Amino acid sequence: MPIIATQPSVRVVTLRIDGHDLSAREDETIIEVCRENKIPIPSLCWMDGLSVVGACRLCMVEVAGQNRLLAACATRVAEGMEVTTTSEKLQRYRRTLVELLFAERNHICSVCVSNGHCELQWLATTCGVDHVRMPYRNHGYAVDSTHEMFRVDHNRCVLCTRCVRVCDEIEGAHTWDIMGRGSDCQVITDLARPWGASDTCTSCGKCVQVCPTGALVKQGTSVGEMVKDQHFLPILARRRSAR
Amino acid sequence: MSRTISIDPVTRIEGHARISLQLADSGAVEDAKFHLTQFRGFEKFCEGRPYREMPALTARTCGICPVSHLLASNKACDDLLAVTIPPTAEKLRRLMNLAQLLQSHALSFFHLSSPDLLLGWDSDPAKRNIFGVMAKDPELAKQGIKLRQIGQTIIEMLGGKKIHPTWVVPGGVNEPLDSDKREAMLNMLPEALTIAKDTYALFKTMVPTFKDEAEHFGTMQTMFLSLVSPKGQLEHYDGFLRLKDAQGRIVEDRVPPSDYPRIVGEAVEDFSYMKFPYYKPMGYPNGIYRVGPLARLNNAESCGTPFADVALAEFHMLQEDSGPVRSSFHYHYARLVEIIFAIEMMQRLLKDTGILDTRVRAHARGNRDEGIGVSEAPRGTLMHHYKIDEAGLITWVDLIIATGHNNLAMNRSIKQVADAYVDGNKLSEGMLNRVEAVIRCYDPCLSCASHAFGQMPLSIELKDASGTVIDRLVRDA
Numbered sequence: 063m064p065i066i067a068t069q070p071s072v073r074v075v076t077l078r079i080d081g082h083d084l085s086a087r088e089d090e091t092i093i094e095v096c097r098e099n100k101i102p103i104p105s106l107c108w109m110d111g112l113s114v115v116g117a118c119r120l121c122m123v124e125v126a127g128q129n130r131l132l133a134a135c136a137t138r139v140a141e142g143m144e145v146t147t148t149s150e151k152l153q154r155y156r157r158t159l160v161e162l163l164f165a166e167r168n169h170i171c172s173v174c175v176s177n178g179h180c181e182l183q184w185l186a187t188t189c190g191v192d193h194v195r196m197p198y199r200n201h202g203y204a205v206d207s208t209h210e211m212f213r214v215d216h217n218r219c220v221l222c223t224r225c226v227r228v229c230d231e232i233e234g235a236h237t238w239d240i241m242g243r244g245s246d247c248q249v250i251t252d253l254a255r256p257w258g259a260s261d262t263c264t265s266c267g268k269c270v271q272v273c274p275t276g277a278l279v280k281q282g283t284s285v286g287e288m289v290k291d292q293h294f295l296p297i298l299a300r301r302r303s304a305r
Numbered sequence: 306m307s308r309t310i311s312i313d314p315v316t317r318i319e320g321h322a323r324i325s326l327q328l329a330d331s332g333a334v335e336d337a338k339f340h341l342t343q344f345r346g347f348e349k350f351c352e353g354r355p356y357r358e359m360p361a362l363t364a365r366t367c368g369i370c371p372v373s374h375l376l377a378s379n380k381a382c383d384d385l386l387a388v389t390i391p392p393t394a395e396k397l398r399r400l401m402n403l404a405q406l407l408q409s410h411a412l413s414f415f416h417l418s419s420p421d422l423l424l425g426w427d428s429d430p431a432k433r434n435i436f437g438v439m440a441k442d443p444e445l446a447k448q449g450i451k452l453r454q455i456g457q458t459i460i461e462m463l464g465g466k467k468i469h470p471t472w473v474v475p476g477g478v479n480e481p482l483d484s485d486k487r488e489a490m491l492n493m494l495p496e497a498l499t500i501a502k503d504t505y506a507l508f509k510t511m512v513p514t515f516k517d518e519a520e521h522f523g524t525m526q527t528m529f530l531s532l533v534s535p536k537g538q539l540e541h542y543d544g545f546l547r548l549k550d551a552q553g554r555i556v557e558d559r560v561p562p563s564d565y566p567r568i569v570g571e572a573v574e575d576f577s578y579m580k581f582p583y584y585k586p587m588g589y590p591n592g593i594y595r596v597g598p599l600a601r602l603n604n605a606e607s608c609g610t611p612f613a614d615v616a617l618a619e620f621h622m623l624q625e626d627s628g629p630v631r632s633s634f635h636y637h638y639a640r641l642v643e644i645i646f647a648i649e650m651m652q653r654l655l656k657d658t659g660i661l662d663t664r665v666r667a668h669a670r671g672n673r674d675e676g677i678g679v680s681e682a683p684r685g686t687l688m689h690h691y692k693i694d695e696a697g698l699i700t701w702v703d704l705i706i707a708t709g710h711n712n713l714a715m716n717r718s719i720k721q722v723a724d725a726y727v728d729g730n731k732l733s734e735g736m737l738n739r740v741e742a743v744i745r746c747y748d749p750c751l752s753c754a755s756h757a758f759g760q761m762p763l764s765i766e767l768k769d770a771s772g773t774v775i776d777r778l779v780r781d782a
Contacts, residue, residue: 172361172365172469173358173361173362173365175357175358177471202353204353205353205354205355205698206696207355207696207697207698208696213355215355258696281670281697282357282668282670283357284357284358284360284361284471284474284475284479285358285360285361285471286471287474287479
């Protein structure tokens with residue numbers, strides 16, 4: 063059934079991003095405007111259709127008149143705003159952030175089921191990460207392969223919490239959550255029970271599809287075979303919003 | 306007063322190794338040891354990983370023969386799935402394995418060993434490398450490079466990349482072959498066959514000039530282990546294990562690969578990171594055997610392709626009695642026979658009408674808790690053995706690689722060569738090189754890391770018991 067969208071009563075503002083004069087609705091964030099206008103800006107935790115957490119800090123931008131960097135995913139546009147999405151400083155910060163993600167866990171692309179289809183890998187390429195300058199933690203994390211259809215490999219998790227949010231906000235199951243603090247954080251199912259023993263998981267697979275890396279994957283896939291399809295998310299999110 | 310000569314590193318092999326020769330007062334060699342000085346730890350760090358990652362993980366053992374690990378690992382995973390893969394998938398896997406055999410044997414013969422054979426054992430070490438071969442016989446060097454390129458290109462066409470392709474998966478392969486690629490491969494192979502036959506003919510004329518080496522390069526009495534087809538023919542992908550003794554009597558035959566733990570044991574010595582596999586019923590170290598091209602040709606009753614069968618008959622004539630060819634020097638000869646076989650067999654597989662069939666993968670979950678995969682790598686029999694838990698995570702791994710099987714034989718061979726050529730009172734370059742050269746006969750693949758075309762720095766020192774250097778020979782980088 064087609065959804066009858068009501069026209070929101072929001073104002074339109076004009077702003078400048080990387081020298082381009084643009085107009086946007088006042089309830090939009092900088093990253094949304096960038097995406098609409100095909101201005102590349104890296105992100106990891108942000109995803110169209112999910113709530114904003116501003117955790118990865120990869121979408122940080124410079125805004126004229128502000129003495130600090132702002133997360134494009136968590137900053138609404140404003141009239142007359144002047145935004146710079148790319149500068150030497152931003153590039154340096156982004157590269158360091160991606161390197162830290164690689165150093166924290168064990169992302170070995172060559173043997174990963176998501177090799178070639180991984181957002182972290184793509185980010186590393188676009189941010190110019192040709193090597194990691196800080197020492198790897200080399201901490202071994204367990205793989206939970208108890209679920210009939212899916213598998214979670216914490217070695218490849220970047221703690222973006224997309225799985226937590228999609229499960230809660232779209233599927234409504236709230237199977238996923240976060241446990242621990244700092245670098246010991248881990249995504250968990252139910253109260254840290256094995257995924258296969260979860261009472262709440264509906265096996266819908268949304269968490270797998272939104273996961274940016276090879277942390278959440280389908281069983282039965284070999285190296286490079288895990289291709290994710292995230293097109294469903296904005297559609298479902300708008301249907302939910304319309305309800 | 307006992308003295309030790311150390312050759313460190315051994316050059317023109319794949320990986321890092323050292324040779325030590327223990328000398329008696331008289332200067333005669335008392336003992337010789339081949340030390341593998343690198344530690345990898347694959348069997349341990351694979352624990353806890355999903356079994357479907359094993360082919361890609363274990364392929365990283367080597368950059369020269371990743372396809373061999375890919376195949377043995379996937380066969381072990383097929384065993385875990387308890388599936389029979391589609392016939393076309395098996396043919397495609399065979400095709401890739403033969404392309405791998407072609408490129409690896411070409412590397413061993415032309416790039417690593419031909420400098421010794423063409424330029425001489427005592428030639429200037431600065432020129433005793435592939436560049437020296439290029440200078441002396443540019444056409445031969447070009448042909449060697451071309452032959453390897455053809456093998457690598459076929460691997461790339463099938464698997465998407467030359468090194469570490471991921472096209473072979475548990476249950477088969479992940480993409481069928483298309484007719485354009487088949488045509489392109491078929492067009493390359495006639496040139497490869499011409500090069501292979503020319504090289505074989507050339508080497509055949511050279512063999513008599515290496516009579517002395519053939520008599521001293523690892524002629525000890527050992528058994529020979531390899532896969533053979535159900536008909537007893539030359540086999541590289543599947544079949545049964547066969548073990549022949551030094552007189553040619555069959556000791557074990559029609560042993561299913563899954564039964565390898567009954568016949569192969571692994572011993573450990575404190576001087577090397579490489580294990581010492583042996584034939585279990587005879588114990589260690591009496592159960593010494595060799596694997597690789599020499600063993601495969603000794604065990605096979607025929608090759609099953611026209612030119613290779615003629616070459617096999619000529620190979621058997623290298624041994625004056627009717628027994629197996631025993632000199633490890635003839636690994637080179639066997640390698641050239643196998644190159645011809647690989648090309649002929651690839652042509653046969655590609656002309657098979659079923660090779661383009663699109664059903665190339667069987668799907669299943671882990672249905673067994675233990676899987677064994679055995680195939681023939683260029684250097685010999687390769688065994689992958691995994692155990693998994695209920696969730697499909699690896700709990701135990703055992704990898705027995707081809708070079709490991711030959712470990713005992715390599716140690717005996719360097720002792721024999723050192724006895725024949727080393728004078729402990731005065732070192733010479735030719736002596737040093739012959740000790741290394743016998744190792745090159747086995748084409749040991751010690752890791753994927755090192756390809757030193759004779760350019761690595763090399764020093765050999767003669768020390769007395771107090772550690773005083775009494776003679777020193779240095780080869781600069």
